[in-house]
Structures are given as C-alpha cells and as structure tokens.
Amino acid sequence: MAKITIVEDDVWMREELVDILQKEGYEVAAIAAFHDTATQVAASAPDLVLLDINLPGQSGFDICKALKLNGVGPILVLTSRDKLQDELHGLDLGADDYLTKPCNRDRLLARILNLLRRFEKQPGLVDGGHFLLDPNTFTLYKGSQSLLLSANEGKILLTLLQYRPEVVSKSALSQVLWGTDQYIDENALQVNLTRLRKALRQLKLENQIETVRGRGYRLREQVKM
Amino acid sequence: MAKITIVEDDVWMREELVDILQKEGYEVAAIAAFHDTATQVAASAPDLVLLDINLPGQSGFDICKALKLNGVGPILVLTSRDKLQDELHGLDLGADDYLTKPCNRDRLLARILNLLRRFEKQPGLVDGGHFLLDPNTFTLYKGSQSLLLSANEGKILLTLLQYRPEVVSKSALSQVLWGTDQYIDENALQVNLTRLRKALRQLKLENQIETVRGRGYRLREQVKM
DNA sequence: AAATCACCTTACATCTATTGTAAGTGTTTC
DNA sequence: GAAACACTTACAATAGATGTAAGGTGATTT
Known part of the structure; x- marks a missing residue:
C-alpha cells in the first residue's frame, strides 16, 4: 500500500489524519515542522506528502519548495479557508493539489487517491x-x-x-x-x-x-x- | 487548430520546422532568440513552444526558465544528441518534453500531439x-x-x-x-x-x-x- | 520434391457492455 | 381521482473484444 507522510503541527489534527489514513490501509508517517523537515520527509521516501501550510511564519511555503527540489512525489497542501489567496501561491510553489480545512474524510481520501493515481501512472508515454x-x-x-x-x-x-x-x-x-x-x-x-x-x-x-x-x-x- | 511558436536560430532548420508544422495544419510563429524572446513568445500566447536550446551561450536555458515563469504552456525542447547531459537539466528547467536533433518528422509530430493533448486535458478532475x-x-x-x-x-x-x-x-x-x-x-x-x-x-x-x-x-x- | 513444421490469416461464435424501447408503477397537481 | 409527469424494470438490438476452428503460406528437413 502507498506510503503517506504528514507534515502537521497541530497534534490533534495530526492524530486524526493518521487515524483516517491508517484505517484506509495507508502506511503513514507524521511529523511536525522543523528546520530540517524537508530532509526528514525526503528520507521517508513517501508516495505522497500531506502538508499543512498553516504553519508559523512562511515555513510551510519553504518546505513545499524544498520538497519539490528534492524530487519528492506529489504534494497535497492543506490550507485554511481564509487563506484562499495562498492556494494559487501553493500551486506555483509546486504543490500538486490543495484542499481547504476543515474538510471531510471522503473528500480528503478522494483527493489523495487521485494524486496517487496521477503520479503512479506517471511513466507517461x-x-x-x-x-x-x-x-x-x-x-x-x-x-x-x-x-x-x-x-x-x-x-x-x-x-x-x-x-x-x-x-x-x-x-x-x-x-x-x-x-x-x-x-x-x-x-x-x-x-x-x-x-x-x-x-x-x-x-x-x-x-x-x-x-x-x-x-x-x-x-x-x-x-x- | 493549435498555435505553436518556434524559437530557433538556424534559418534553415526554422524554415523546415515551420513547413512541417504548417502542412500539419498548425498555426505557426517562428522567431530567433534575442534578449526579449520570452516576452515575445509569451505575447504570442501559443498552445505549445518548440524551443531549440542549442543557442549561443546559456540563453536557451534562460529563455526556458523565463517562459515557465510567464506561465506559458507546454515547452518542447530540441537539443543536439551530444548534449544529452543537458536533457535532464532541461526538464528541471521546466521543459515538458525534449527531443534530440536531428529527428524525423513523425517523431516530432507525435511528441507535439502528445504534449498538446496532455495540456489540453489539463482541467483535471x-x-x-x-x-x-x-x-x-x-x-x-x-x-x-x-x-x-x-x-x-x-x-x-x-x-x-x-x-x-x-x-x-x-x-x-x-x-x-x-x-x-x-x-x-x-x-x-x-x-x-x-x-x-x-x-x-x-x-x-x-x-x-x-x-x-x-x-x-x-x-x-x-x-x- | 514431398513432407513437415512454424507461422499466419480469415471467418465465425460467444460474451459483455451500452443503449434504446416498451410496458408498467409511482407521485404530484388540480 | 384523473391527468400529467416522473420513475423503474425487463427486454432486444448493437458493437467490441476475445477465443475457436479451419485452412493457407513459406521455410526447413529428409
């Protein structure tokens, strides 16, 4: 099964995400954002990264950039509703999809599945x-x-x-x-x-x-x- | 029909490319590389850019970067066989596909068609x-x-x-x-x-x-x- | 050269999915 | 409760994918 790494500072939210994804059968790793987050995430070689961009300062953006530079797989960015502006920004940063919080289980899973499919089928022509x-x-x-x-x-x-x-x-x-x-x-x-x-x-x-x-x-x- | 803009310094090659693409029914614009190439290309709002990266200096790379920053559609990079190293480089720069020169008509057209399709169907889910x-x-x-x-x-x-x-x-x-x-x-x-x-x-x-x-x-x- | 073998082609039958048709049932409105 | 509108189910026609069967072609062997 696919391996998903979650970057999320809020402990409660993190637990919930881990729970949902594990129940769905994914292999899940979760970490909070620190200065070497990108390295850590890249080291876990995930099939998909779930990144909460609502982090102190601009660190979320930096992590996203760094991850893409490291050639990490698809990135699904979580962002709060009042930061819609940031969404487009997020895409420019290399995120492959974004989702506003709070969001329900089905929608989250659907987006994850879709991203996994999209990148799994990456080989192209x-x-x-x-x-x-x-x-x-x-x-x-x-x-x-x-x-x-x-x-x-x-x-x-x-x-x-x-x-x-x-x-x-x-x-x-x-x-x-x-x-x-x-x-x-x-x-x-x-x-x-x-x-x-x-x-x-x-x-x-x-x-x-x-x-x-x-x-x-x-x-x-x-x-x- | 799709609009393709060619960036190619070699006059002979340029004529040939224009000929091939026009015969295929594409709307074609062709320019040589100058300092404001990226702006010019972006202004022509093409559905696809055919970029010869075998240009004097590193200008080809710069143009590619600049085009991507301008949000220009798919970029197909032409590169000579002895510069295979550059190919990966080209992809990192934001090129969406590359092709080694010399290359035959069918292969060129196939790659173009594919890129157009890939981006045309962009709307996603x-x-x-x-x-x-x-x-x-x-x-x-x-x-x-x-x-x-x-x-x-x-x-x-x-x-x-x-x-x-x-x-x-x-x-x-x-x-x-x-x-x-x-x-x-x-x-x-x-x-x-x-x-x-x-x-x-x-x-x-x-x-x-x-x-x-x-x-x-x-x-x-x-x-x- | 005849026999044999490997490979090739065509026509046919089966199966499945899609779609339109038809007939009957349910629901809303006056 | 009758008429109009909406819904469901079953059936039939069609098309595409696939396996079967029968026969053809051409090279190799004896």
Whole structure:
C-alpha cells in the first residue's frame, strides 16, 4: 500500500489524519515542522506528502519548495479557508493539489487517491521509435493520428517495448495475457498478434514486430536518428 | 487548430520546422532568440513552444526558465544528441518534453500531439462535493473507491456539474447526448438518468441529482465544509 | 520434391457492455 | 381521482473484444 507522510503541527489534527489514513490501509508517517523537515520527509521516501501550510511564519511555503527540489512525489497542501489567496501561491510553489480545512474524510481520501493515481501512472508515454504508446489507456500515437488498442493488443505491444530489443517468448506473452505460461494457447496468441499488427498497419506502421522463428517476437530495430 | 511558436536560430532548420508544422495544419510563429524572446513568445500566447536550446551561450536555458515563469504552456525542447547531459537539466528547467536533433518528422509530430493533448486535458478532475469526476475517462471517485461510468452517464453528470447549481433542462441534456433538442426522447433520457443514479448509489452517493418537476434536473446543493 | 513444421490469416461464435424501447408503477397537481 | 409527469424494470438490438476452428503460406528437413 502507498506510503503517506504528514507534515502537521497541530497534534490533534495530526492524530486524526493518521487515524483516517491508517484505517484506509495507508502506511503513514507524521511529523511536525522543523528546520530540517524537508530532509526528514525526503528520507521517508513517501508516495505522497500531506502538508499543512498553516504553519508559523512562511515555513510551510519553504518546505513545499524544498520538497519539490528534492524530487519528492506529489504534494497535497492543506490550507485554511481564509487563506484562499495562498492556494494559487501553493500551486506555483509546486504543490500538486490543495484542499481547504476543515474538510471531510471522503473528500480528503478522494483527493489523495487521485494524486496517487496521477503520479503512479506517471511513466507517461512509451517511445516506440516510430510511434508512442500510452501504457495506461493503450492509445497508440503516430504523427497526427492516434488509435485505441484493445487490452490484449496493448499488453503485447507494451511487453515487446519493455523487453526491446530482446526477443519475447510466447510463454512470456502468455503470462502477460492470461497470467499463466503452463498451458500456452498458441493459436489465440497468434490471432492477437495478427490483430496488433493490423492495428499498427492502420497507422502505416509496417513490419514493426519481427518474428524470430522458434523463439518468439521482438520489435524491429529502429533507425537511429 | 493549435498555435505553436518556434524559437530557433538556424534559418534553415526554422524554415523546415515551420513547413512541417504548417502542412500539419498548425498555426505557426517562428522567431530567433534575442534578449526579449520570452516576452515575445509569451505575447504570442501559443498552445505549445518548440524551443531549440542549442543557442549561443546559456540563453536557451534562460529563455526556458523565463517562459515557465510567464506561465506559458507546454515547452518542447530540441537539443543536439551530444548534449544529452543537458536533457535532464532541461526538464528541471521546466521543459515538458525534449527531443534530440536531428529527428524525423513523425517523431516530432507525435511528441507535439502528445504534449498538446496532455495540456489540453489539463482541467483535471471536476469536484462534485462528495465525489470527483474525471471528465475525460468518466471515472467517478469517492473515498477509496472508483467506478467507470458509461459515456451517456458521464456526459449527463458532467453537464450537471458544469451548470451547477442551476437546473438543466431535458432539451439541454438531449443536446448533449444526441446533438439535438428538436425531438426529445424523454424516455431514453429518463432511463439514462436512472442508470446514472444507480451508478452513484453504488458509491453510496444518494440523492445527488434532484428532479425539478417540469424544468429538468440539477445537482443538489452540497454541504459546505 | 514431398513432407513437415512454424507461422499466419480469415471467418465465425460467444460474451459483455451500452443503449434504446416498451410496458408498467409511482407521485404530484388540480 | 384523473391527468400529467416522473420513475423503474425487463427486454432486444448493437458493437467490441476475445477465443475457436479451419485452412493457407513459406521455410526447413529428409
């Protein structure tokens, strides 16, 4: 489960947040703000930081900046309602989302979940040389065109991309598609391969997938640029 | 069509880029780098900036920084292959993607298209009070749960959210779903409403959609937090 | 050259999700 | 309580994804 680090000075609030998040199954760490907060937080390598920016002085802002510089994951800033001005400020500082206090449990959890999803899916597009593949939606891009692959097509192409330029065996693909390499339905695999090739051809992507007789498939070497 | 501004000193390269992008239907502006480049670019309010960072001195980096500070949209940095070191640097500077030169047409266009998409879909999640809705995938979030709505369900909910707290007429919804408000299939609309409500109930979201007899539907006022 | 093997393609059947249709029930208003 | 409006459920048509089956192609082996 995801790891969340909370930066919050108010003891009562901190306890409550920890409670809510732990009940939800998150791994939670909580600290109050000190001069080396950013270092401490970064050291805990969280998947998400919940930062209360209602801290004495401007320290909350500084921490936020410092965290972003340290390359820490998504930051969800908590701010009080009467400091709406600061919200935009917070975003400029590198916060990825903000929330006004007080706020209810559901909204907090929804925002956290969303941020985690957003960053988990961060890898972005996979570069296939002559095309791009969105590993989340299995959308294939080439030039100004795009095409939505089916789940099977997408999984195969993504696997080939990940192993490129190595040959991927049929059992490996079987593992990816059906979770097993005990029994391999060669035919079903073959049909899915054909369908993927057909989809690629629709975007004028010919001969992308090379067959290595007796061993499997691989993506063809791309012309160096 | 999207507007792209190119910052490139090399005349030949600049002409070529303009040519490629214009043929693709983009609205293109091109300038060479001078001291006030950032201001000029910002003034052209582009949807995307194509920035060649192979400029005399460090000016390319400065321009990139300045552009980001001006809140200019996505920046795609062009860099030469022997300056791979600079690539990461470029990302830290606020560039949203980079590309090594020389690069072929398809790859360039693919990256541009992707960046445009990424930023176009920026609105992010729509906040419904007790829930969140992803307006692109029609995914509904609440607490730690999520649910994928059908196209019709998503369109209705999104429309209600956009007009909230106003009442949305049946003809408006008909317009959204079927592109016409000449003939309104009240029944079909009704069924889709029921389905949306059912989906909301699955996430324990009760009574979100209020029926205003004779006028239409609206989202119920949310409890202030 | 015939047989064999690995691979490929097409057509078809099944399954599931989405959506509109239809029929019947409930509720408000006058 | 009758009419108008709103709601729900069940059913059917449709489309997309996927597995099955049957046959085709081309290289390798004997």
